[in-house]
Amino acid sequence: QTVKTSTFNASQGTAKKSTPISQRLGSRNRQPIALISIHGDPDVDIGREEAGGQNVYVRQVGEALAKLGWQVDMFTRKIHANQPTIVQHSPYCRTIRLSAGPLEYIPRDELFEYLPEFVTAFQNFQAKEGTNYPLVHTNYWLSAWVGLQLKKHHNVQLVHTYHSLGKVKYQAVSHRPSIADTRLAIEQQILEQSNTVIATSPQEEEVLRYLVSQNGHISVIPCGTNLENFHVISKPEARLKLGLDPQKPIILYVGRFDPRKGIETLVRACHQYQTTTNASFKLIIAGGSDPNKTDGQERQRIEDLVNELGLTEQTCFPGQLSHDILPLYYAAADVCVVPSHYEPFGLVAIEAMACGTPVIASNVGGLKFTVIPEETGLLVPPQDINGFADAINRILTDDVWTQKLRKQASVRVSENFSWVGVAIRLSDLYRRILAESIMDERLLPLSRSITASEITTIPVTNPT
Ligand code: UDP
Structure with missing residues (x-):
């Protein structure tokens, strides 16, 4: 695996000295979580066709969650052979590029057929690193499908952010792509089957209820911005x-x-x-x-x-x-x-x-x-x-x-709308979901008891 160490720029926060992965993984008091963003690489240049708000969201949320005490791994699809497989942004936050399909750019409407490979690559990565992600936060419907597969086979808690909604998008286009029905079905399933989906505004929550499903949980947590970078200048x-x-x-x-x-x-x-x-x-x-x-x-x-x-x-x-x-x-x-x-x-x-x-x-x-x-x-x-x-x-x-x-x-x-504020709210939500999942497990017959480390590994949310 190729590993690139941190190449921060001013927009993403203060540059940090990177920590070797062996040391990072040695830290057992952090709860690992996975953010999955298959077509929205958190480490690429933003402002292009396939790179916009989603890439910024995943990267900024990931970095801020790491500062709050989580071990954050952001998974995306590798699209060039020369892209590093692992980019370490800060000691507890990295981008991991998995191979799924050809190592080339593929428009998002054509990516679905490669998703089973992504699931396998994710599972292999977990096995190789000896890490299990108890909580997976997926972004966009393609990642939602991956999250739903992981939930079927592992005890994974699932959180999802849509970033774009098929029901709204297809209202405005004359030509619906052939993948449209699959997308709509998955967008409904993720609302009904995940622990919660994140609506980034009350308006998005209304649209989800009106157009997607009356069932499932929705938490309203907005997007944010980096206030250190975006501030008043004369x-x-x-x-x-x-x-x-x-x-x-x-x-x-x-x-x-x-x-x-x-x-x-x-x-x-x-x-x-x-x-x-x-x-x-x-x-x-x-x-x-x-x-x-x-x-x-x-x-x-x-x-x-x-x-x-x-x-x-x-x-x-x-x-x-x-x-x-x-x-x-x-x-x-x-x-x-x-x-x-x-x-x-x-x-x-x-x-x-x-x-x-x-x-x-x-x-x-x-x-x-x-x-x-x-x-x-x-x-x-x-x-x-x-x-x-x-x-x-x-x-x-x-x-x-x-x-x-x-x-x-x-x-x-x-x-x-600060990213720190957004991450604090997400962090609280993750903690609640994980705590509930541990309680649920305890209620199951023949289940094991909760170990002290399970409780202490749910991190505190005060920014450090
Ligand atoms: N952006 C950028 N450079 C550009 C154009 C856009 O960095 O030349 C960034 C912009 O600052 C913002 C993101 O791309 O952070 C666009 O996000 P938005 O939610 O507005 O739109 P989306 O791309 O998600 O549709």
Whole structure:
């Protein structure tokens, strides 16, 4: 096995000296848990087609849980022979890449057939390391299937986060992939059969109850953001550092190039804003893309639209931005627009608000939970070009009000959406589930009694 030691960047926290795995595994007072994220590698560059909020979530939650006392292993699928099998991020948190199917990128809709191999690889890994994960937290429906298989054969407690929901996704697409029915069935099974699923907003909980199942447990625990990285920076300072015009209003989009992200609505709204007010502005559309993949096609479509609407001069595409530089972009902007057709949570909105930037977002999903209209930004119906144009106009023309929005936005995030806070709530949940499972086992006839170490290995949740 190839092992890479920690290569932290500023977005992921403070760099730590890595500890040899033998020493790490020698530590018996930590409860091991597995986070499974088959297509969302927690160690890759984010902001691309297959890498976005899910990768950030798993990595940040994993790192924060390790700081709370757990031994965290994050499992994903290896897609290149030259990727290290194990990446140690900090003494008690690592990414483990398992081989399942060919060592190449495979679109997520085509991954299902390789999942049995993933289950076998996971079991082999456990056997080889002599570790048993009593709790597995799966992410996205593909990992949910793996979790359900593990639960069938082992005494595993299962927690799941959806990140995206087939029932919502397929409402908006004309062509349903052939895997759709399988996905929908698994999304229902995981709600009904796991210990609990995590809804990242009360709106997601409602959707799950309404569209997926009335049965099963749901715990509402939001996503978070790294407050050490995403914080208020003065606008002039940020613009100076980025070499941006100190005066011209800046409208910012950050995210993947995907038609469901609604970038087209934003571009058309900017065009309308310009036509009706004759105002000057800069539109920055940030996000990675690969010309050979679908995000590359979407970027080309958006660039064509920008040119067709005569916005070429005003618009720039800086490409994929790392979390090291993103805070400067958020802080430099007058407004960040999140025009998604649907968003279960929407990390970009809280990252921008944490930097003190008001957000105009579609009034869908988690965005209705994070953005407080008139207080931290504005909400507009999805795909409503006039609505977005009016909202942009309001925010760019009322300086006094926007100063208030800026302040309230950063306070909202620091008080409600830190990864540390998220991890504390997840940690409490895991502890409760594990404690209940031990009690259940004790109630079974012929069951063994609980050992003292079983109780003490459930870690405390105070951050250290
Ligand atoms: N992102 C990034 N660089 C980019 C574009 C996006 O780091 O150029 C990150 C962004 O900061 C956020 C994540 O990708 O953390 C997107 O998460 P979100 O929940 O907004 O959308 P998703 O990708 O899950 O649909």
